[in-house]
Amino acid sequence: MNTSAHPVAPEEVMAFLDGELSITEAEAISEHVKRCSECAGLAEQFHGTSASLSRWSVPIAPGIVEDAVEELTGKESSGEKIGKANIFIRASFWSWKQWTLWIGATTVGLAVLFAAAGSLDNRDAVHRDRLVRNVGRAGAPQSESDAYGTVGKLETGRNVISGQAGFNTSTEFAVGGTGPAPPVAGKVDSLVSVQAPMIARTVTLTAVTKDFAASRALLEAILARRHGYAAQMNVNTPENAPRSLQASLRIPTAELASAVGDLKALGRVENEAQSGEEVSQQHADLVARLKNSRETEQRLQAILTQRTGKMSDVLEVEQEIARVRGEIEGMEAEQKNLEHRVDFATVNLQLTEEYKAQLVAPTASVSTRMHNAIVAGLQNVSEMVLAIVLFFFEEGPTMLFLLAIFLPPLWIVWARYRRAMATV
Amino acid sequence: MNETPRKTEKEAQASPLSDEQLMAAFVKGSHAAFGELFSRYKQPLFGFFRRRAADAAHAEELTQETFLAILRGASRYEACALFRTYLYAIGFKILRAHRRRAAFRLAFLGKVPDYREAAVQDAAEAGLLIRQAVAKLGAIDREVLLLREFEELSYAEIAVVLRLPLNTVRSRLFRARTALHDLLAAPAGKQPVAELTESEEHV
Numbered sequence: 001m002n003t004s005a006h007p008v009a010p011e012e013v014m015a016f017l018d019g020e021l022s023i024t025e026a027e028a029i030s031e032h033v034k035r036c037s038e039c040a041g042l043a044e045q046f047h048g049t050s051a052s053l054s055r056w057s058v059p060i061a062p063g064i065v066e067d068a069v070e071e072l073t074g075k076e077s078s079g080e081k082i083g084k085a086n087i088f089i090r091a092s093f094w095s096w097k098q099w100t101l102w103i104g105a106t107t108v109g110l111a112v113l114f115a116a117a118g119s120l121d122n123r124d125a126v127h128r129d130r131l132v133r134n135v136g137r138a139g140a141p142q143s144e145s146d147a148y149g150t151v152g153k154l155e156t157g158r159n160v161i162s163g164q165a166g167f168n169t170s171t172e173f174a175v176g177g178t179g180p181a182p183p184v185a186g187k188v189d190s191l192v193s194v195q196a197p198m199i200a201r202t203v204t205l206t207a208v209t210k211d212f213a214a215s216r217a218l219l220e221a222i223l224a225r226r227h228g229y230a231a232q233m234n235v236n237t238p239e240n241a242p243r244s245l246q247a248s249l250r251i252p253t254a255e256l257a258s259a260v261g262d263l264k265a266l267g268r269v270e271n272e273a274q275s276g277e278e279v280s281q282q283h284a285d286l287v288a289r290l291k292n293s294r295e296t297e298q299r300l301q302a303i304l305t306q307r308t309g310k311m312s313d314v315l316e317v318e319q320e321i322a323r324v325r326g327e328i329e330g331m332e333a334e335q336k337n338l339e340h341r342v343d344f345a346t347v348n349l350q351l352t353e354e355y356k357a358q359l360v361a362p363t364a365s366v367s368t369r370m371h372n373a374i375v376a377g378l379q380n381v382s383e384m385v386l387a388i389v390l391f392f393f394e395e396g397p398t399m400l401f402l403l404a405i406f407l408p409p410l411w412i413v414w415a416r417y418r419r420a421m422a423t424v
Numbered sequence: 425m426n427e428t429p430r431k432t433e434k435e436a437q438a439s440p441l442s443d444e445q446l447m448a449a450f451v452k453g454s455h456a457a458f459g460e461l462f463s464r465y466k467q468p469l470f471g472f473f474r475r476r477a478a479d480a481a482h483a484e485e486l487t488q489e490t491f492l493a494i495l496r497g498a499s500r501y502e503a504c505a506l507f508r509t510y511l512y513a514i515g516f517k518i519l520r521a522h523r524r525r526a527a528f529r530l531a532f533l534g535k536v537p538d539y540r541e542a543a544v545q546d547a548a549e550a551g552l553l554i555r556q557a558v559a560k561l562g563a564i565d566r567e568v569l570l571l572r573e574f575e576e577l578s579y580a581e582i583a584v585v586l587r588l589p590l591n592t593v594r595s596r597l598f599r600a601r602t603a604l605h606d607l608l609a610a611p612a613g614k615q616p617v618a619e620l621t622e623s624e625e626h627v
Contacts, residue, residue, distance in 0.1 A: 011598045018572070020579050020594075049605050053573045056554045061470035062484060069462055069491045413531075420531035421523065 008032050013039050017046055198283050199276040200338075201253060201345035203260055209267030212243050212353040218266060219247070219351075226251055226259040228344070242355030250344040259347070266351060283338050290331045297324045443507035451498050462491060465511060472515055472575055477522070486522055490515045509581045512571070516585055557607040564588070565600035572597055 008029060015021050016029040033039045209215040216235075223229060228251035237243045251259040264272075300321045304314070364372070441449070441457075443464070449457035469490060473483035493514050494501075501510065558566055567586060571577045579597070583590045 011594055014598050014601065015579070015594060018579070045605055046601060049601050049608070050573060052554055052608055053558075053569075053604075056475070056551045056558075056574075058471040058474045059480070061467050061487065062480070066462075066466060068484075068488050069466075070459075416531045417527055420527035423527075423530065 006038070008036070008039060010039075010042055013042050014046055017043055197278055198280045198338075198342045200279050200341040201256060201274070201276045202348070203256070203275075203345065204271070204273040204348045204350075205260070205263055205269060206271035206350045206352075207264070207267040207269045208352050208354050210354050212245075212351075215266045215351060216245065219245075219263070219349075222259060222262045223249065223251075226255045226262070228252065228255070228259060228347075231346075240358070242353040244353065245349070245351040247349045247351075249347040249349060251347055253343055253345050256345040256347075263347065263349065266349075267354075279338055279342065283335070286331055286335050286338065290328065290335065293324055293328045293331065297321060297328065300324065444503055447498075447501060447507050447510075448503060451501055458495065461494075461507070465508075468575065469511065469515060472512065473519065475570060475574060476519055478526075482522065486515070486518055489518050493518065505584060506581065508575075508577070509584050512575060512577065512581075513585045553608070557604055560607055561600055561603055565596050565603065568593055568596045569600040569604065 012021070012025075012029055013033060016026055016033070019026075021029065033043055228249055231248045231250050233245065233247040235243070235245045300317055304317050304321070441460075443461060446457040446461050450461065466487070470483055470487045473486040473490075474480060477483045477486060490511070494511065497514075505513075558569070561569065564586070568582055568588075571582045571585060572579075577585065579590055579593045582588070582597075583593045586593070588596070
């Protein structure tokens, strides 16, 4: 249909025939249709199509529909539930009651899930506690490793309680054996109760002071009096903000209690926490390994001095000695560190000044701050764009790979559904 | 004294209430008003579904579902649109849900819809040709045409039912009518318009 240079669009003729135009528009079109043969033909065509469609008749609605709806009306008014239809209504028109029920059920489900997860965590914690307690207990040796553990505690005893020569000898004998030595183990067992466990103590103190400088001087004095030292110390003195001090102090374990008492006098204590880590087992294990390594070294030395052989064999033994020596030195350092941790307790001190804010004139003018804000804003935008681009570069290949895997089956399912949709 | 109520009854019968008035009465609890609405729209709504569903049994079921939805949703009815528009909008929603269910069953469960009657169930052969021609139209075009020709909805009402802009309704209707004319004129020929609008299937 050629609509070019035609004053009335064909759609308007159709709207006129459907009675969709205002009276004035309808009159104008009516006049036009009378004169224009093309539009008259179009109107005729529309009438023809409508007439054809009217031949598509539908049978009378069966009485069963009426009966069914009447029955439903009766049930509805009597408040009875309507079986199958309910399913549909739930799907399309959820009432607030159904929403509430659904949300409630979901919340309860999630709560149960979280509670279950929480109880699992607790069980883990209890298990861990039990393990720690077992490790800490100095019971009778049950296995080879336990025997070493007990022996280790005796070594500890040598460090803590000095002047027990006979006891030391027996300990060395026990360690010298390759396996657990029953007669000595019995002797060891009887001595266990005497030994104190090795505990590395840590105290955390948070305090607020009014006079920062005086508190700091006092801290130095306390350290000197209690024979301690500061392993690490940070002092912050920012402008317009409270000054603060973080320090990691080492105090001899014997003087810890009195030193902590002194430190509490630095200011108002906000938080205090004490903990002790039992390292007896760790220490014992270390000592046993050290002993073994030393013996190995001695045997190697003996091989080197007593036997003669090829140059390459000698070199190999030399290398082995060097390796064992290295191990021994590492373990000795570790042992010293462990013992030091036991002898010197750690005090983590956080000291903050009680600060009174002072009225300070703003450092930057409004225009400067505005400028800075704009610059920061632009920077944020550019960083975000960069982050998005980087994300796509980083995750893009993975996403493409996943799409390549999942898209074809999904597409097949979707195409199948669409084909079915077209046929129903 | 006794004659006065009878007169009013007769008057009421003589000047029937509008659909909207009946619906308002039903919302207030009058089951008789619902009965009246049902008898008015039973046949048109059955026709609406019969022309769109695969068989008469489905059409019956969907008609029932629609009236039931009206019944249950009466408290949420707002008299801002014509009752007719409201009814067909609900009917359309129910039809779509039914189509989705049927398509799902067909696609994934392999259940072929149970056609209790053959496609050639109307006596007139001309009716069959018309149905075949209409089936070849695009989904939206077909719906617009059927709503206009059989349900006799205005353009604005069709726009509300199908949630389309008014101008789209007009242009779709024009396209559908022209295409149908072409299809009926040359039934064995190609169907260019149907292919053109095949992609629109949300209706």
